[in-house]
Structure formats: structure tokens, C-alpha cells
Amino acid sequence: MPAPQSPKQNRMLAALSLAGYTHLLPLLELVPMPAGYVIYELGLPIKYLYFPTTCIVTRLYETENGACTQIGIIGNEGLADISVLFGGERSRARVIVQSTGEAYRIKAGILKSEFEAGTELRHLLLRFAHALMIQTEQIAVSNRYHTVDQQLAYFLLMSLDRLSGNELHITHEQAGIMLGVRRESVTVAANKLHMAGAIHCRRGHIAIADRKQLEASAGENYKIVKEEYERLLETYLSSASRFGRSPEKQFKRFFQSIE
Amino acid sequence: MPAPQSPKQNRMLAALSLAGYTHLLPLLELVPMPAGYVIYELGLPIKYLYFPTTCIVTRLYETENGACTQIGIIGNEGLADISVLFGGERSRARVIVQSTGEAYRIKAGILKSEFEAGTELRHLLLRFAHALMIQTEQIAVSNRYHTVDQQLAYFLLMSLDRLSGNELHITHEQAGIMLGVRRESVTVAANKLHMAGAIHCRRGHIAIADRKQLEASAGENYKIVKEEYERLLETYLSSASRFGRSPEKQFKRFFQSIE
DNA sequence: GTGGCTCTGTACGGCGACACACATAGGCAC
DNA sequence: GTGCCTATGTGTGTCGCCGTACAGAGCCAC
Numbered sequence: 001m002p003a004p005q006s007p008k009q010n011r012m013l014a015a016l017s018l019a020g021y022t023h024l025l026p027l028l029e030l031v032p033m034p035a036g037y038v039i040y041e042l043g044l045p046i047k048y049l050y051f052p053t054t055c056i057v058t059r060l061y062e063t064e065n066g067a068c069t070q071i072g073i074i075g076n077e078g079l080a081d082i083s084v085l086f087g088g089e090r091s092r093a094r095v096i097v098q099s100t101g102e103a104y105r106i107k108a109g110i111l112k113s114e115f116e117a118g119t120e121l122r123h124l125l126l127r128f129a130h131a132l133m134i135q136t137e138q139i140a141v142s143n144r145y146h147t148v149d150q151q152l153a154y155f156l157l158m159s160l161d162r163l164s165g166n167e168l169h170i171t172h173e174q175a176g177i178m179l180g181v182r183r184e185s186v187t188v189a190a191n192k193l194h195m196a197g198a199i200h201c202r203r204g205h206i207a208i209a210d211r212k213q214l215e216a217s218a219g220e221n222y223k224i225v226k227e228e229y230e231r232l233l234e235t236y237l238s239s240a241s242r243f244g245r246s247p248e249k250q251f252k253r254f255f256q257s258i259e
Numbered sequence: 260m261p262a263p264q265s266p267k268q269n270r271m272l273a274a275l276s277l278a279g280y281t282h283l284l285p286l287l288e289l290v291p292m293p294a295g296y297v298i299y300e301l302g303l304p305i306k307y308l309y310f311p312t313t314c315i316v317t318r319l320y321e322t323e324n325g326a327c328t329q330i331g332i333i334g335n336e337g338l339a340d341i342s343v344l345f346g347g348e349r350s351r352a353r354v355i356v357q358s359t360g361e362a363y364r365i366k367a368g369i370l371k372s373e374f375e376a377g378t379e380l381r382h383l384l385l386r387f388a389h390a391l392m393i394q395t396e397q398i399a400v401s402n403r404y405h406t407v408d409q410q411l412a413y414f415l416l417m418s419l420d421r422l423s424g425n426e427l428h429i430t431h432e433q434a435g436i437m438l439g440v441r442r443e444s445v446t447v448a449a450n451k452l453h454m455a456g457a458i459h460c461r462r463g464h465i466a467i468a469d470r471k472q473l474e475a476s477a478g479e480n481y482k483i484v485k486e487e488y489e490r491l492l493e494t495y496l497s498s499a500s501r502f503g504r505s506p507e508k509q510f511k512r513f514f515q516s517i518e
Numbered sequence: 519g520t521g522g523c524t525c526t527g528t529a530c531g532g533c534g535a536c537a538c539a540c541a542t543a544g545g546c547a548c
Numbered sequence: 549g550t551g552c553c554t555a556t557g558t559g560t561g562t563c564g565c566c567g568t569a570c571a572g573a574g575c576c577a578c
Contacts, residue, residue: 061396061397061399061400063400063404063479064479067404069399069400069403069404071396071399071400083389083392085385086385086386086388086389086392087382087385087386087389087494088386088389088390088393088487088490088491090487090490091389091393092393092396092397092483093393093396116378119375123346126344126345126346127345127346127347129345129388130342130345130346130347130350131347133342133345133392133395134347134350134351136392136395136396136399137320137330137351137352137395138320138351139399140320140328140330140395140398140399140402141320141322141328141330141402141439143399143400143402143403144328144402144439145322145326145328145439147534147535148534148535171554171555171556172555172556173554173555173556180400180403180404181535181536182535182536182537183555183556184535184536184537184538184556184557184558185534185535185536187555187556187557187558188535188557188558190556191556191557201556202544203543203544203545203554203555203556204544204545204554204555220322220323224351228347228349231347231349232347235346406564406565407564407565430524430525430526431525431526432524432525432526440565440566441565441566441567442525442526443526443527443528443565443566443567443568444564444565444566446525446526446527446528447527447528447565449526450526450527460526461574462524462525462526462573462574462575463524463525463574463575
């Protein structure tokens with residue numbers, strides 16, 4: 001495991017080759033990320049992009065009348081927010097810190113240039129973007145077909161996968177905002193999950209009691225996204241070793257035949 | 260207007276510089292795209308990517324028990340399917356032809372190489388990917404908050420924006436599959452839109468009667484995505500002129516500093 | 519025109535979530 | 549402990565969509 005307070009706590013950064021990492025290192029700055037901090041919002045200028053280490057970041061979509069839905073969650077496997085790199089300056093998504101922690105930030109313009117220039121970083125970022133898209137697609141499906149119970153289970157699992165403990169500091173009200181449902185619906189759903197033995201609730205806290213049970217409650221919903229993220233992390237690892245040896249050469253061979 | 264049966268009917272290809280376009284041209288092949296043709300499905304090999312000209316392509320997401328939801332629609336402004344370029348080989352999205360027409364196809368491996376190599380094409384593709392992500396995000400929100408009427412209106416507008424006429428060849432059953440609702444719900448919703456004077460239905464056909472009214476029925480849903488796609492097309496136009504003059508200059512500096 | 523298939527319209531009970539209202543309980547400040 | 553604020557639990561009526569069932573209507577083949 002990497003030492004505390006190292007950029008390598010972010011798995012994407014850890015996946016970089018030595019050359020790529022040392023190149024990026026002086027451009028990174030450790031910053032605290034308090035819950036509620038707005039990283040990106042329509043109309044606000046974007047100065048920095050963030051590689052989370054111990055915080056988690058949520059992508060929300062707000063409708064005209066103020067209703068929200070979470071459309072993605074980002075932990076130490078990624079970057080907040082990737083959409084800036086795609087050239088579409090405007091997005092209705094609002095990106096905020098969901099859980100207090102730390103991140104390494106980098107000037108948005110610099111990372112954009114790095115994204116343009118270096119194949120290695122770009123590959124990692126695109127691969128991550130793909131996983132994020134699958135997350136959003138899955139949420140779209142979930143919003144149509146799944147019950148609040150299932151969605152709450154999914155949300156808890158996704159969040160806790162990206163945190164060290166097994167307890168989430170969140171009220172039913174806040175969870176309701178994330179899921180785009182009423183606070184009361186969260187309460188009812190949480191009670192169902194509690195009855196099933198999956199979670200344990202305290203005032204302002206939700207903890208996993210039985211992970212297997214919780215995963216069962218979430219259904220295919222979680223399974224698919226989890227698998228995708230496991231594949232993402234595998235890609236990170238293989239990328240690190242591949243690029244570690246001889247950056248560009250190995251990369252070319254990769255396209256000729258899959259090793 | 261471009262001549263019939265030219266790759267320039269696809270707006271992304273039309274946005275390329277002369278150099279980029281002539282480079283790509285011999286690699287493109289005109290193919291008919293019959294409705295229902297599967298472009299991409301989990302488990303099937305991907306040989307070709309498609310630049311639609313007169314067809315429209317839909318991205319569906321299928322759950323384990325066979326229920327579907329549309330998570331995106333692609334016309335002559337884009338490419339089907341971009342996810343292949345991102346390095347995530349697997350996606351649960353199924354990409355099929357929704358409306359019969361034509362497209363220019365290119366070998367997936369070749370376009371992937373072009374995507375890696377050329378900044379111009381990559382910029383266009385990423386910009387398009389951003390618009391597609393916003394579409395998916397919007398659908399996620401829509402699936403939570405909007406009624407079937409609104410979603411049907413949105414679907415009709417998005418489809419007909421990408422076709423030449425103002426009539427869609429589609430049954431209520433098929434529309435129901437796209438929206439992820441029952442056939443009967445589509446019938447009821449279509450009648451509401453008909454009563455409002457927005458559309459006119461025939462057996463197997465739905466036509467716009469009053470576009471303003473239909474847009475009003477769709478709500479912010481459509482407006483946001485439409486604006487995003489207008490911005491995308493503007494980017495295409497400005498890109499064509501910018502790259503026409505001096506292609507790689509702005510990124511050269513960073514290539515040097517990397518080495 | 520006639521038959522037959524597909525598409526469309528309508529109805530009814532059920533369920534999940536919503537809006538609203540209100541009661542209870544946890545935990546911090548003092 | 550006491551008070552107070554916030555978080556949580558519960559109930560009632562409404563609404564939108566689902567599942568199911570069935571009737572009518574359009575259109576092609578013959």
C-alpha cells in the first residue's frame with residue numbers, strides 16, 4: 001500500500017509510469033475536500049481538476065425546478081470532473097464533494113494540455129470516462145425500473161467501496177437528495193434494508209451490517225458497475241507495468257495483437 | 260448542401276479539414292443500414308464503426324430480465340459507437356439501427372488508430388462523446404421525474420431532428436421498447452399529445468403536427484439536449500475552419516516538453 | 519370484398535412513490 | 549437533567565404506471 005498523503009493513493013495516478021508520474025508530480029497540490037464543496041457547476045469557472053484520494057465526489061444533475069439526481073460517483077479511481085477535458089465547456093451536471101477527505105488538484109488548463117499531449121494519461125482518463133458512462137447508463141436504467149430500496153442499496157455500496165470504513169456519514173435527507181427521492185422514502189427503504197439485516201442505522205449514519213445481503217438487495221444494478229470498475233482497476237495495473245518498461249513501443253504492439 | 264451519398268452528409272466528417280477528410284475518405288465504405296440491424300452488442304465482435312448519414316441509431320440498455328431503455332440516439336452528427344474508442348471493450352449497451360437509412364462504415368481498428376494519432380478527429384469525437392453523455396444524463400433524470408407523455412415527446416423530437424421528414428415509421432409497441440414502458444402507456448401518451456394538437460398518428464406512423472406544441476410537451480428535457488447539440492454543430496463548423504489553416508500547432512509545445 | 523393479422527384504444531385492480539401532516543426520538547449545549 | 553433542534557418513523561390520500569384482458573380498427577393478401 002502507498003504511504004499516507006501520496007498522490008499514489010489515487011489509483012489513476014498510481015497507474016502512471018515512473019516518467020509520467022514524475023512529470024505530473026510537481027503540478028499536483030494536496031487540498032482538503034470538505035463535504036458540500038462545489039467542484040463544478042454550470043456558470044462557475046473551472047480552475048482546478050481533482051484526483052480524489054480519501055474523499056468521494058458525486059455528480060448530480062439538477063432540473064429547472066431544483067430536483068436532483070445523482071448520475072455518478074467518483075472516488076480514488078478517477079478524476080473530478082472529466083467532462084472538462086472533452087471540450088464541451090458547459091454541462092448541467094453539478095459536481096460536489098459527498099464525503100469529506102482529501103484530493104490532489106491540478107490546474108484545469110494544464111491537465112487538459114497533458115490530456116492532449118500524452119498518450120498514457122489520456123488512455124487512463126478515457127478508460128475511466130468509459131466506466132463513468134456505464135455508471136450513468138446504469139443509473140438511467142435504475143431510475144426507470146428499480147425500487148428505492150434497490151437504489152439505496154446501490155448508493156450505499158458505491159459510496160462505501162470508495163471509503164475506508166464501512167459506515168457512511170449521511171442523513172436520510174441527504175441520501176434522498178442524492179437519489180432524487182423524498183426523505184420519507186429513504187427512511188422506509190432503510191428500514192426494509194435494516195429488517196433484511198443488510199444495514200444498521202444511527203442518527204446521521206448508515207453502516208453495512210451484512211454486505212452480501214446488501215448486494216443482494218441492490219441486484220444486478222450494482223454487480224454490473226462493480227465488475228466494470230474492477231476491470232478498470234485491472235487496466236490501471238496492467239497499464240502501469242506495460243508503460244513502466246518501455247512506454248511507446250509496448251503501446252504500439254498492444255494494437256497489433258492483444259497480449 | 261452536400262451532394263447525396265457523400266460522407267459529408269455526416270456532419271462530423273464534414274467538420275474535418277481537407278487534409279483530414281481526404282485521409283479518411285478511402286477508408287470509408289457506404290453501407291445500407293436496415294432498421295433493427297445490430298451494430299454493437301455485448302459478446303459480439305465489433306468489426307466496424309458507423310458514421311450515419313440518413314439512418315438513425317439508438318443506444319439501448321438491456322436489463323437481465325430483458326427490459327430495455329433507450330440511453331441515447333445518434334444521427335448524422337456522430338458515430339456509432341464511440342464507446343469502442345475509449346478502451347473499455349465491454350459495454351452492456353446495445354446499439355441498433357432505429358430508422359432505415361445509410362451510413363459510412365470504417366474498420367474499428369483503423370478508426371481507433373486514427374483516434375489515437377490525429378488530434379483533429381479526436382477532438383471532434385470527444386466533443387461528440389460529451390454531447391452523448393449529456394444525453395444519457397438527461398435520460399437518467401427524465402426516467403426519474405418525467406411522465407410518459409413528456410418522454411414520448413422528447414423521443415419523437417430527438418428522432419425527427421435526425422431524419423429528413425416529419426414523420427416517424429414506428430409502432431406504439433416499438434416506441435414502448437425504446438422508452439422502456441408498456442405499449443398501452445405509449446398509446447395513452449400519444450393520444451394526449453394528439454389531443455394537444457402536437458402530433459398526428461396513423462397505423463405504424465407518428466407525425467409532428469405542431470412542433471412548438473410538441474416541444475412544450477417535452478419540457479426542459481428536450482431543450483437542454485437540443486442546445487447542447489446545437490453547440491456541438493457550431494463546434495464542428497468552427498473546427499473545420501480552425502484546422503483548415505494550421506493543424507497541430509497549438510499542441511506541439513507540449514509534445515516537446517514531454518520528451 | 520373477405521379473411522386474417524397486426525396495431526390501437528379502453529378498462530380495471532394493484533402497487534410504488536409522492537405530498538402532506540404529525541408524532542417520536544437522539545444528541546448536543548447549557 | 550433540561551431544552552431545543554434536527555433526524556427519524558408513521559399514516560392517509562392521490563397519482564402515474566403496470567399487468568392483464570379484451571374490443572375495435574387498419575391494412576395487406578387473396
